[in-house]
Amino acid sequence: MAPPVKPASADELAKQQRSISVAEFFEKNKHLLGFDSPTRGIVTTVKEAIDNALDACEEAGVLPDIYLGIFRMEGDIFKVVVEDNGPGIVPDNIPYVFGKLLYGSRFHQIRQSRGQQGIGISAAVLYAQLTSGRPTLVISRCGSDRPAYRFRIQIKTETNEPEILEKEETTWDRIHGTRIEIEFKSSLTARKRLVEYLRYTSVVNPHARIRVELDGEAILFDRASDEPIIPPQAILPHPHGVELGELKRIAAGSTEPLELFLVNSFSRVGQKTATEILGLAGLKPNKKASTLSPDDLAKLQVAMQQAKVPPPLGGQCLSPIGEVLIRQGLEKEYEFDFCSARTRPASVYHGHPFIVEAAIGYGGKLESEGTARIMRFANRVPLMYQQGACAITGCISSVNWKTYSISQSGLPTGPVLLLIHVASTNVPFTSESKDAIASIPDIEREVTLALQELGRDLKTFLSRRDKSRQTEERARAICAIIPEIAEKISETIEKPVPDISPIEGQIMKRLVAKKKTENGTVTISLQNYTAHALDLTLYIITSDDLKKAEPEAVFIEEMDPDHSGVWQIRLAAGENWRVTYQGTGNGMIDIRGVDEKKKVVVDLDRS
Amino acid sequence: MAPPVKPASADELAKQQRSISVAEFFEKNKHLLGFDSPTRGIVTTVKEAIDNALDACEEAGVLPDIYLGIFRMEGDIFKVVVEDNGPGIVPDNIPYVFGKLLYGSRFHQIRQSRGQQGIGISAAVLYAQLTSGRPTLVISRCGSDRPAYRFRIQIKTETNEPEILEKEETTWDRIHGTRIEIEFKSSLTARKRLVEYLRYTSVVNPHARIRVELDGEAILFDRASDEPIIPPQAILPHPHGVELGELKRIAAGSTEPLELFLVNSFSRVGQKTATEILGLAGLKPNKKASTLSPDDLAKLQVAMQQAKVPPPLGGQCLSPIGEVLIRQGLEKEYEFDFCSARTRPASVYHGHPFIVEAAIGYGGKLESEGTARIMRFANRVPLMYQQGACAITGCISSVNWKTYSISQSGLPTGPVLLLIHVASTNVPFTSESKDAIASIPDIEREVTLALQELGRDLKTFLSRRDKSRQTEERARAICAIIPEIAEKISETIEKPVPDISPIEGQIMKRLVAKKKTENGTVTISLQNYTAHALDLTLYIITSDDLKKAEPEAVFIEEMDPDHSGVWQIRLAAGENWRVTYQGTGNGMIDIRGVDEKKKVVVDLDRS
Structure with missing residues (x-):
């Protein structure tokens, strides 16, 4: 049985009252920082290190060139190495940047940045020493006229102060930049999510190159743009x-x-x-x-x-990705049937400027069944966890997608992708792990407006597509009965059945190619019934002599027994063209430069 | 146009790198502490102050007697006053307890307590000085031999250190306890939630009396039990x-x-x-x-x-509410048709002991339509916000309620209430505002098991209810044709129609009362056909003389022109009883002590 408990007096309680260091607090509540499990720890660590690297490069106006290495050490210990070509960190500050929670350069500035709190990377150092017992290695160099320094650092949990276990000048082949090596207990169960984080990061940071060595596998996320991002400027409070x-x-x-x-x-x-x-x-x-x-x-x-004060200038302190880059990044990956993006005008919550950007993609490589794919970003950082707790998800669910011809069960369903980016001088996350955006009515309104605009765009596309499908179906139906009509009429007027392909081509809006041989003269004619100009290439492979064809081929290759000739033709909408040559009309023709579905080839010699 | 931005060098960045005080951090991220809006601020402040008061009383082995006052001051400023009869706080520590974030007595102990982090009440002080500019008043006294002290305190945000604006000895009518007065910008829009918080708190803290003065209205949440809670004991790490x-x-x-x-x-x-x-x-x-x-x-x-180590002893460091108290608290409020509660055995996550308790209520005052009502608790504290982000809600949604005859659309629907209490030495909240429990597999498993047990209980009740309804319907159908059968038979055998009420009583399992007057003798007979003993009271109101009735009445009142007589009868199951008196049989009879539905009164004089 438990011993009887003696009630405590104020004096006894006073003895227990004491300061809690912020490192102790977060060591005990490490799930608040995204370190709730070894599996997740690796994603969080990589994310914090890469966010820092991207921020540093941006501030220095450098195109980021980042190396990420993940190595399995003994047992369940993993080593994460992140190296950047940023401006470096001066040696006096290195212990604090990595060895003290709540230390940083971006907290007191009003501008968009990935890191804001001065917690993330030190939290990784704390998690490392807690689970592997090992200090973190940092190498940094600030320019060609400065030496590189190498540190081994850990955090004194009781005081939240850095403890320097090793500090020495060293040589390093990078002129400026920072390298960090962290070892902690983890697993690669979240490998897929890790790669997803890197891919998403690459989509919204097209100026960054990230070279990855993931437990033996090399992956390159190359830059899609050579323009460095103009770092947002700090502004005064509104x-x-x-x-x-x-x-x-x-x-x-x-x-x-x-x-x-x-x-x-x-x-x-x-x-x-x-x-x-x-x-x-x-x-x-x-x-x-x-x-x-x-x-x-x-x-x-x-x-x-x-007082009436104009809203803060978002353009100055915020750095949206932009509609073009968002669309490019997504279309490269998913080859959508349709894609639309929106960058909303800057807005304000509690005096903090923010911009919402959103994109919708439909079809392409997306799965046609199941819930829509959702990509959330805050200040160009992908949000990988806690989708359910995020205000963005709430907004998506509360839009009535059926209005936009999309099925819905809570979230929209079908081959739909939604990307939402919230950029702000102070993103209101639901916790220090920065996984989800808190429910702030001003932000929710902007997200909803963006989604509704995109919904309308998609609806327009879907109804046009349906309409054109309908038209095509009707045309197909008509074309199906034309031959019968033609035959009937021929019978009645006692004439041979005419060639009906031009009519079919016209109705179906296609390119019609016809080959006919009469009296030793081969004629190949092209008629462009589509609504667009076509740049076509005609290939003829035959044993007939093509050298005297009219017009002349741009290229003839003589093989035995066949020859091939190539013609290049530009045909405006409605225009026609023909080539003739002497021969038996044997062999085959091929036409490139027009969709297969938009092409009718009629070989009258063979029909 | 924005001026060109000069890239920053490592030296320039170094100038911006500095420490962030934890008070600065939470001032900027006040939504993490539950201060995202003035409306919510009042709920959070009351919650933090009352949690502290309850913890202090528990530690000192005192039955909590708490006063809460909420007063509207000028403009949108509100004053919250909370006073307790706890052990008091020694004067040297008062400035730190209220004027420094991350200072407390419970962080370093492994045992269940409401407050854990040493953040809550100082956060309220911080929010007050931020929104109203006013310091917080604290009065505390530690016993009859000590003076009371009165402080005015605020927090130096840049350093997270207390600033004492006033400190003086004072007189106070409480011998021991603490009073706090906080003024901040707020509104009473959340009044309903505030009262709900207090009611829920009272349900799971039956030993507490909370007197409330809410903007002019007085509400008392009185104690339901005079047993002080035995404070859980601190244990060593597992x-x-x-x-x-x-x-x-x-x-x-x-x-x-x-x-x-x-x-x-x-x-x-x-x-x-x-x-x-x-x-x-x-x-x-x-x-x-x-x-x-x-x-x-x-x-x-x-x-x-x-190594094989037995799990931590939850009984020592945890203080579950208990199945009986949970049921009592809920049934008082909702008058359920059915209620069941479970306290699961102690379990462990990451070495922290925890216990899950849960209850299900059905019918009664619950609305029959819509989503089930969910009451979440952690360490005897109601969780009022972020239901959607809570692991508990996730568990409820992922149970297949249809198996237990309850409809479901995500959450269960219909007249259902679910209460879940997670008690732990370290409750893993999703943020410092302590609104939602993080998704920890070990805890989720226990919650799910508890819910499944309750679901089975409810299913048993529902199927029994349906069965008894069925039985009753059948009996009703039989009773409906008995008179016709009786009549038919009487006709055939040429006898008068018999009194069929005993048969009906027997089939329907009821108490049958019969009144009959023959030759100036009135007979009232009772037959108990139910399965239980009945304690009945018979009232007769008539102008007949009741004084000579057999057996004698226990009480007779003579009114003009009527008299009333009272008999008290205990009837075992199957037993019968009768009373006779001389007269005309006028007036009426009434029987108490049996459900109306279980009673058949046949007045043969009038039929």
Whole structure:
């Protein structure tokens, strides 16, 4: 039996009260950082390291050239190596960047970046030392005039401070960049998801080259564009998103009179807006911001919310992917029957600018059954887990897809792919692992609007396709009875059955090729009944002599016993063309440059 | 046009790299703590304050007596006051408990508690100063021999350290306890959810009294039990859940030889298990734990996982609610037709003990249409948000409810309520706001098993109910034709139609009461055809004289012109009873003590 429990007094409880280091907190709650299982740990680690590499290259204006190596060590220990050609990290800061949670360069800046929190890569270091007991190796170099440094680092969990186990100058063949080697307990069960993460990353970062060595297999995700991304610029806070506590802090640090303070400390505030704000607050423009009483500050904050201020300029601090690149990336992969993309105008939630981009793909390599494929991105980073908990998924489910001729059971079903990218200076994730976007009404509205626009596009495509299918079916029906009609009429008027292929071609909107031999003269004629110009290549393989054909072939090859001749012909819509030569009409013809379905070849010599 | 962006060098980036205080981090990511909107802020604040109060009372072995006041101040500022009769907090620690994130007494202990992280209440203080600019007031006293102290506290966001704006000795009518007053921007839109949170809290904490003053309205959630909860005891870590990094730390702090170290530092490890572990690891029992090499430590950790160790004792460190209390709490509220509850045996995930409890209710006050009502709890705290993101909801959806005769569309539908309580020394929440439980296979398995057991219980009830309905319908059909049969037979044998009520009573298993007057003698007879003993009260209201009735009435009241008499009768199953008196048989009779549906009263004088 359990011993009786003695109630605790305040003094006894006081002895147990103490600080918790943020490293201790996340070591215990490692699932919050995406380290809930060894299987997932490898995806999270790769993601954090590659996100950092891409951010660093972008900031330095360098085209990213990233190496990822994943090696199975003894037992269930894996080593992940990530190397980039970024600007490098100065040696004094290396221990903190990798050995301290909540340390980074992007947290205090208002602009789009992949990493925001200064947690991710240190969390991987923490997870490594927890599961494998091994410190992390970092090599970094900041330029040709600087040496490379090599560190072995771990985190003192109790204090969240870095512990440097080794630091030395070293030589390195990269002029600038950073290499990290992390060893931890894991498995390759999530291999498919890992490759998917890399492919998705490559789609939305067409300027990056990622070379991968995955447990013996080499994979290259090459760059599709040689334009480096222009890194988004940091902006000042927007007045509509400033809470009282924050205003208090900014004002306390200012030496300026109120009007200047407003213009210089906030985004989109000019002279006129500043005057309006101060008027609403009943405050004098020349009063020092730092001397405001709590009451005055409260009035100022209310006035800042009420004043008309233009929304933040998303174009400056955000870096959307763009409709063209999204479509290119997707079509390369899926060869859709139809694809449409949208980049919505910049919008704002709680003062944070954001842009929603979305794309829909239909048909092609997509499976025709089952739930739609969903690709979620935040700040150009693929979101690989917790689809069900993500606001994006919620928006997709709540759109009425049946309106757009797509079946639905919660999510849309059928050969449909949806890509959604949310870019923001502060993406509201549901947890530190950055897997899912929290449910923020302003963002949900934009996602829904984008999806509805795409739905309308798809509906237009589907109804056009259905219409053209219908037309074709009707034409097919007519063509099926034409021969009978022709025969009947011939009988009645006692004439031979005419060649009905031109009529068929006309109805079906096709290219009709006809070959006929009369009195030792072979005639091959082409009639373009389609609605478009055609660039055609005609091949004739025969034992007849083609050298004297009219018009002349562009190329003749003499083989024994056959010869082949090649003609290149441009035929406008409705135009026709013919070639004649002397002979028996033996052999065969082939025409390239038009879809098989759009071509009727009639060999009258053989019919 | 945006100015051209200058690529950053490593040196420029280094200037931007700096520490992020945990308060800054959570100020920016306040949605992670449940402060995503002013509406929600009030629920989160109340929840954090009341969780703390309940934890403190439990630790001190005190029956919780909690006061909650919510007052609308000027504008959209609300004041939340929470006062408890806990042990109080010593004055030196007050600033840290309320003015520093990640400070607390329960993080480092392995036992079930509501608060675990030392974040919640300080987060509310942070949110208050951010939105209203106002510091938080705390009054606390630790006993009759101590003065009370009054503090005004806020958090220095940049450093996550408390700032004491006021500290003074004061008088207070509570001998021990703590009072907190927090003012922040909010709204009462979530009033219904707030009351729901309090009601649910009261259901799973039957020992607590919570007095509420909600913007002018008083609500009392009184205690249903006078037994204080025995606070769960802290236990040592279980060998199966220890990661290498953690083992390294524990070993470094030990002065003992290995065998003693294992027995004294881990839960469920005795001499025998220690020997087994050391044998597997190939280590000598008398080697000092602190002198182990990294390799030895790794071997030891592997051996600790492999050795057979009994699971942690959940009974010691966990405090489940219990099947009886869960059923009582629910039935009081919903008056179910059927209710069943289960407390599963203690189990373990990643070395953390946990217990799943669940209950199912059917019918009663539940709405008969729509999705089942789901009540989620973790460590006796109701989970009010993010139902969709919770592993519990996932488990409910993936059970095949149709097997248990319940319709389903994702979640089960119909008049069904499901309650699930997960109690653990470390509940794996999906975020710091503690709204949803992360998807951990071991926990999901236990939840699913509990739900399946309950489903079987419900199915048994439903099929019995259907069967008894069927039986009753059949009986009703027979009773409907009995009079006709009786009449037919009477005609044939030329006798008067007999009284068929006893037959009907027998078939329908009812109490049959018959009144008959013959020759100035009134007879009232009762026949108990039910399967149970009945305690009945017979009322007769008549102008006949009841004083000479046989047997005598227990009570007679004489009114003008009528008298009423009362008899109390215990009738075993199958037994009968009668009373006779002289008179005309006028007036009426009434019988209490048996369900209306189970009673047939035949007044032969009137038929």
